[in-house]
Amino acid sequence: MSIATTLIRPDRAQRKAARDSARVFRQKASPVSTGILIIGAIYCLFPVFWVLMASSKDSSELFSTFTLMPSTHLWDNIIELSQYRDGLFWRWVLNTAIYAGVGALASTWISAICGYVLAKFEFPGKKIVFSILLMGVLVPGVILAIPQYFLLAEVGLTNTMWSVLLPQIISPYGIYLARIYAAASVPTEVIEASRTEGAGELYIFNRIALPMMGPGLVTIFLFQFVAVWNNFMLPYIMLGDDQLFPVTVGLSGLLNQGASAPSMYTLVITGALLSIIPLIIMFLVLQRYWKVDLAAGAVKA
Amino acid sequence: MTVTEAPVATRSSTPPVRRGRGTFRTRVLVPYAMLAPGIILFVAFMAAPIVYTLFLSFQKTKVSGLGLGAGARSTVFAGIDNYVTTLTNTEFGASVGRVLLYGFILIPLMLGLALLFALLLDSRRTRAAGFSRTAIFLPYAVPAVISSLLWGFLYLPAVSPFYFVFDTLGWDVPSLLSAGGVTFAIANIALWGGVGFNMIVMYTSLKSVPSDIYEAAKLDGASEVQIALRIKVPIIAPAIVMTALFSMVATLQVFAEPTTLRPLTNSLSTSWSPLMLVYRDAFTRDDIYSAAATSIVIALVTFAFSFLFLRVVQKRAFGQED
CATH class of the missing domain: 1.10.3720.10 (MetI-like)
Known part of the structure; x- marks a missing residue:
């Protein structure tokens, strides 16, 4: 069946083969485009990550410790807020x-x-x-x-x-x-x-x-x-x-x-x-x- | 119920569901009854406020005598006085200027990045595309007030990790919360919140293009970048136009970000954006008449911008196709 198709419509088979090879070619990862998107993702996640860290600090630590360092007061803060x-x-x-x-x-x-x-x-x-x-x-x-x-x-x-x-x-x-x-x-x-x-x-x-x-x-x-x-x-x-x-x-x-x-x-x-x-x-x-x-x-x- | 026409013919013309066999009740009352909730809400919360604003904008308070007692204050027809006041108000001009500068920074940057991200997501050589797409879209779930709050803290020198790095290196960096930097500060918040949404709009549009077109170009030896710029960008031009339009309308109405940032900086006045000015006039100064006139001016400017933009872009982007 597949042979018959190939015989009758060689152009289509050819195109399919070309498409397959093109697909294989595309599989090669591009570090540049992946990298740019990852940088964008980091930019977008950064404030969310920061708020997670910051909410674990008590009010004295908030302005005194390094901003991305987590602390241990998350639960206390949630209770205080509640x-x-x-x-x-x-x-x-x-x-x-x-x-x-x-x-x-x-x-x-x-x-x-x-x-x-x-x-x-x-x-x-x-x-x-x-x-x-x-x-x-x-x-x-x-x-x-x-x-x-x-x-x-x-x-x-x-x-x-x-x-x-x-x-x-x-x-x-x-x-x-x-x-x-x-x-x-x-x-x-x-x-x-x-x-x-x-x-x-x-x-x-x-x-x-x-x-x-x-x-x-x-x-x-x-x-x-x-x-x-x-x-x-x-x-x-x-x-x-x-x-x-x-x-x-x-x-x-x-x-x-x-x-x-x-x-x-x-x-x-x-x-x-x-x-x-x-x-x-x-x-x-x-x-x-x-x-x-x-x-x-x-x-x- | 006189069915004189052939029912088969009625059937083949699909959209008119009950042509020729409905009574007045079924043909007119039923659809309007089903539309009623929508129409009532539209009239009450869109049409009426617009008419009311127009009405207010042509009025003013007249104080007679000492302005005391119930009858001392009355509203009178003001003609175009309120509009003259708005258009000659330097505070209004300044707020429009600030918002235009903000838009010139924000819109090209946001849409440019959104387009870049969308094209990269669409490229089959990109890895971890699912993760990046979700991460970049995520800020859309965060409302403007919360994102302003997060970035507001990150702009504070005592909190910001960037200042920490710069301090360690001994560099002196101007604060983003200073008078010169605050426009950039607000633009960054809007960029953060908006880039993912616009990226998804463009990406959805890219996905609906049959990939055969790219395969053909690929066979002709076009590079990935050429395909992106020569084929993909023109194809999704309508989506880009719509995102630009929506962004421009949103820019002229910026309110939540500067209002939230105000407690953290001295560089934001109560009339920083046109809408903040309207709010101040209406509620702090109790001058609803000039606030109404200013609202109408903002709405008209928004319309004018949208139509002008659509005309210019439509000529350039779609004119060639005919």
Whole structure:
């Protein structure tokens, strides 16, 4: 069989042989390109390594011993941080999980249903709705934070969890991505068949379309999770009660106190370490979902 | 439910799911009901704040009499007064200048490194690519406040290992937290946090190119570097354009990094970046009207930059293909 193929299509076999030899040639490692990437990796890991070392020192050692030398006080620091104002730090961690986790989940569901409807339904005004949503992608979110504050103040919602959660649920970019995923992964025939069997539209979306869009939705979730977790200005503006702070605003406040009380610095550093560990784990576990195709269709449009 | 057209024909034209057989309820109400949560949130948290900011930006407080009592302060139409104030404000000009300098340092460096890393990851002669890719992408998991905090400590002469080395060698190094160095200090934080994300965007784009193209060039005797520069870079140009655009928009809005670094240095004023100025005007000085005008100016400048950039780049990068 293989001989026959070779006889009939010699050019293909030739090309395959050439490709194989090229592959063998490429196997040779390049120390330069490997080296450059390793230097980049070291640059990126360095602050993480430093915070691991620094959080093992007590406040006198922090500024006196060599900065990359580990010490033995990591556990003491964690206990001290946990006792700070009756476990306020862990309250911040919980708040962050609520803001980023619940916020991103809600955002993903709403992006998914909007994207699904915009991809799979035909209705009057569809083009206008999509164009207006798409313009939202270009609106710099941070610019909105201050007017959002004044509008929420009108209805008495500032300084509540809602003031941080609600503004971040709408994500025009998430809707845009969801529309692409829905168009690509939910066959119209399946929707039609479910309708013939009498399934309700919400049921079809939640039970049939949503699972089909699965992997794409994980990407939207991750994007939104990082966006919320990264958004410093919104909670900084909205919240006055430090019981409601996310970790970022809380640690930034602790750092401010450090100017007058240097013992705060150890708490800040330990807090920084503890708050990035779960994220790093989540990143490593979900790494395969980070296939970021920003340019898909966006430039051509 | 009058099905006069052949149902087979309806089926073959795929996207319009229920053309010709829907009632008003199913054709209009159902899709809008499903879109409702999105539309309501969009109106409440994007459209309304924009309209409200525009509205505020054309108003000002008028103080009558001594400014005491409930009726003494009233808001009046201000015309373009607030915009004139913003555009003639030297503090605003200075903050825009600082952010432009910051962008000129950061964006070419970040995107250049991201592109270099992406191309190296794509080269089959690179070893330990998985490790490097993960390590370089990792800082994206660290929010700007925490990364500013980490680097802020590393900039302190008492903590920094670099100063330790320089001290031992007897060299005198200017502090990155000094007035001249702080722009570089902030650019480095943003570089650290952003290079991996942009690298992944470009790398994903490289991966979607069928490798036959490279094989052909390889057979024609093109070197690895030639393939990278002549074939790979032009192919992923759209991804590079998008990363540049996103980076520019982010640059004009820098807020978290300088705000977090402020306790560690005297070189950062409360109006270092345009957005810090807006924050100060709105909350410290209680002047929401000029803060609104400044926000609108920043938003318009962002739009202008994005459109100008897209036009210029699209002509150069995509114009040749037609």
